[in-house]
Amino acid sequence: MVSADAAVTSAPARRLGGRTAAVAALVVIAVVAPFMVSGYHTHQLTEIVIYAIALLGLNLLTGFSGQISLGNGAFYALGAYTAVILMTRLAVPYWATLPVAGAVCFVVGVLFGRPAARLEGLYLALATFALAVATPQIFKHDALQPWTGGSSGVILDKPASPIPAQLSNDQWLYFFCLAVAIVLFTAAWNVVRGRTGRALVALRDHPIAAAAMGIDTTSYKSVSFGVSAMYTGIAGALGALAAGFVSPDSFTIALSLQLVVGGVVGGIASIFGTLFGAAFIEVVPDLASKLSDAAPTALYGILLIVCMMVMPDGLAGVVRSVQARLARLRHPRTRT
Amino acid sequence: MQALSHQLLSGLANGSIYASVAVALVMIFKATHQVNFAQGEMAMFSTYVAFTLLKAGIPYWVAFAITLVCSFVIGVAIERVIMRRFRAASELTSVIVFIGLLLAFHGAAEWLFGPVIQRPDSPFARDAWYGTTYLSPHEVGMIGVTLVVLGIVFVFFRFTRLGLAMRASADNPQSSRLVGIRVGWMLALGWGLASVLGAVAGMMAAPIVYLSPDMMGGVILYGFAAALLGGIDNPWGAPIGGFIVGVLENLAGAYLVGNQLKLALALGVIVAVLVFKPSGLFGRTVVVRV
Numbered sequence: 001m002v003s004a005d006a007a008v009t010s011a012p013a014r015r016l017g018g019r020t021a022a023v024a025a026l027v028v029i030a031v032v033a034p035f036m037v038s039g040y041h042t043h044q045l046t047e048i049v050i051y052a053i054a055l056l057g058l059n060l061l062t063g064f065s066g067q068i069s070l071g072n073g074a075f076y077a078l079g080a081y082t083a084v085i086l087m088t089r090l091a092v093p094y095w096a097t098l099p100v101a102g103a104v105c106f107v108v109g110v111l112f113g114r115p116a117a118r119l120e121g122l123y124l125a126l127a128t129f130a131l132a133v134a135t136p137q138i139f140k141h142d143a144l145q146p147w148t149g150g151s152s153g154v155i156l157d158k159p160a161s162p163i164p165a166q167l168s169n170d171q172w173l174y175f176f177c178l179a180v181a182i183v184l185f186t187a188a189w190n191v192v193r194g195r196t197g198r199a200l201v202a203l204r205d206h207p208i209a210a211a212a213m214g215i216d217t218t219s220y221k222s223v224s225f226g227v228s229a230m231y232t233g234i235a236g237a238l239g240a241l242a243a244g245f246v247s248p249d250s251f252t253i254a255l256s257l258q259l260v261v262g263g264v265v266g267g268i269a270s271i272f273g274t275l276f277g278a279a280f281i282e283v284v285p286d287l288a289s290k291l292s293d294a295a296p297t298a299l300y301g302i303l304l305i306v307c308m309m310v311m312p313d314g315l316a317g318v319v320r321s322v323q324a325r326l327a328r329l330r331h332p333r334t335r336t
Numbered sequence: 337m338q339a340l341s342h343q344l345l346s347g348l349a350n351g352s353i354y355a356s357v358a359v360a361l362v363m364i365f366k367a368t369h370q371v372n373f374a375q376g377e378m379a380m381f382s383t384y385v386a387f388t389l390l391k392a393g394i395p396y397w398v399a400f401a402i403t404l405v406c407s408f409v410i411g412v413a414i415e416r417v418i419m420r421r422f423r424a425a426s427e428l429t430s431v432i433v434f435i436g437l438l439l440a441f442h443g444a445a446e447w448l449f450g451p452v453i454q455r456p457d458s459p460f461a462r463d464a465w466y467g468t469t470y471l472s473p474h475e476v477g478m479i480g481v482t483l484v485v486l487g488i489v490f491v492f493f494r495f496t497r498l499g500l501a502m503r504a505s506a507d508n509p510q511s512s513r514l515v516g517i518r519v520g521w522m523l524a525l526g527w528g529l530a531s532v533l534g535a536v537a538g539m540m541a542a543p544i545v546y547l548s549p550d551m552m553g554g555v556i557l558y559g560f561a562a563a564l565l566g567g568i569d570n571p572w573g574a575p576i577g578g579f580i581v582g583v584l585e586n587l588a589g590a591y592l593v594g595n596q597l598k599l600a601l602a603l604g605v606i607v608a609v610l611v612f613k614p615s616g617l618f619g620r621t622v623v624v625r626v
Binding site: 068261268292293296298304308 | 438
């Protein structure tokens with residue numbers, strides 16, 4: 001009996017230790033990786049980090065507060081354009097554009113989220129879908145042309161490395177994005193585990209009960225929309241830096257749907273699943289397009305449907321269930 | 337004045353396309369409480385089928401009929417093979433499955449038919465007798481075809497036993513099953529019919545928006561706006577919503593926002609309806625008992 005109790009009490013501790021070790025290993029790999037691969041692959045790694053931030057924005061919204069967004073690409077575009085306009089028109093240094101892009105997207109997100117908070121899931125999906133379809137057209141509009149460059153877009157100077165002897169420009173940008181990502185992931189991790197996170201999950205799982213317990217549903221929903229937009233917008237600003245070019249046609253509905261694919265494949269209610277998802281949407285289209293230019297889209301589609309049939313919690317869910325099974329093998333008496 | 341009536345009438349012509357799409361959306365919503373995000377891409381795929389048949393030298397209306405049959409089969413097959421597994425799924429799951437369908441059709445069309453924009457001819461001759469100063473023969477034909485097709489659909493639902501069975505299974509699946517209606521197959525039929533309506537819309541839209549994998553992006557958005565405006569659970573409201581947003585699109589495009597913001601206008605209509613009158617003009621207000 002005593003040994004069983006010991007196993008029960010030590011299991012969470014061991015899991016926490018294991019998790020810390022996993023995170024540490026991940027950070028070490030992330031730091032070492034750009035020195036092991038070519039410049040192009042470093043660029044790909046940078047894009048994975050950026051996608052991970054954008055997916056985190058989507059997961060916080062859809063996975064935790066339960067609001068379906070098919071239009072986060074719009075906020076990605078808004079973040080990217082905020083950064084571009086600040087850099088090219090106002091000569092703001094690139095690193096200073098991120099907080100502004102985040103703040104702008106947060107405000108717009110809350111404003112969009114306020115009425116959207118009244119919508120049931122399906123209708124919110126409809127409204128955000130429409131937002132995603134309309135986005136390129138809005139940024140192409142003549143009235144915005146002096147700032148956005150219209151449909152021909154704007155070319156940016158990529159950030160230069162301050163220590164060119166040690167780090168190439170690609171590597172510098174990678175570490176810059178990685179640092180931003182670590183800050184944002186840590187913040188999300190703490191929010192989700194705390195009081196706010198529990199409120200959001202309650203809101204997702206039982207909105208009526210949540211309201212009855214005194215959770216201000218409208219505020220929580222619209223603020224989580226704003227936070228999601230902020231994460232996505234910061235990713236958009238970083239994405240503009242990494243691409244060195246921004247045009248309205250980089251932000252079609254395809255981008256928003258790609259984020260949905262990444263979120264679902266990684267696991268929509270998982271923070272670390274975003275890393276799987278980001279790697280997936282970075283690497284797989286590259287491989288699939290060797291077959292045909294249209295192959296990634298077709299593959300994404302089929303994959304989403306298959307995912308929903310066999311692994312609705314994404315790759316993170318698969319990892320979790322394998323872990324649970326291993327734990328059960330090790331401690332047959334503790335049932336999870 | 338003449339310009340205004342031209343805008344009004346050609347708005348009605350565009351509206352007929354939105355009306356078909358909206359009725360297709362409502363049909364699936366009534367039966368399953370799901371919004372078919374892939375409706376536009378399915379219609380686009382059907383239009384490519386029609387175009388391929390035309391290129392093979394088949395006369396237009398024969399190709400039209402064959403396409404409708406193909407679309408019906410595709411619609412039924414999707415329900416039987418994929419959607420039936422998700423009938424009890426959560427909203428998030430079903431939305432994701434529909435997005436999957438959308439991407440699959442989009443990718444398949446681009447893969448099979450290429451991403452190039454093509455310009456199909458209208459089946460209605462440019463100098464036909466029914467053309468007027470306000471409406472081109474294609475626009476008149478478009479309205480005519482839509483009205484005939486919608487008429488057939490309504491007669492089918494109103495006056496045939498099969499239509500009654502389909503309405504019954506959408507209304508109350510359990511009781512319908514008890515009186516011997518095969519509810520699963522009724523849903524599949526509904527999918528087939530929705531797919532046929534989409535195909536009609538796609539074929540009629542093709543000479544205007546041209547044929548490409550992206551052709552239905554704007555159309556589906558206006559279709560959503562139409563369905564919501566008419567009340568998404570009201571099959572009578574949908575075509576009216578379609579004609580209204582068609583006219584609205586043209587008038588606002590000509591006098592208010594310009595042609596550059598037509599999609600943003602659809603977004604505005606969708607958001608406005610959802611925020612101010614979620615049940616639409618003719619829909620039933622849903623009251624949830626807690």
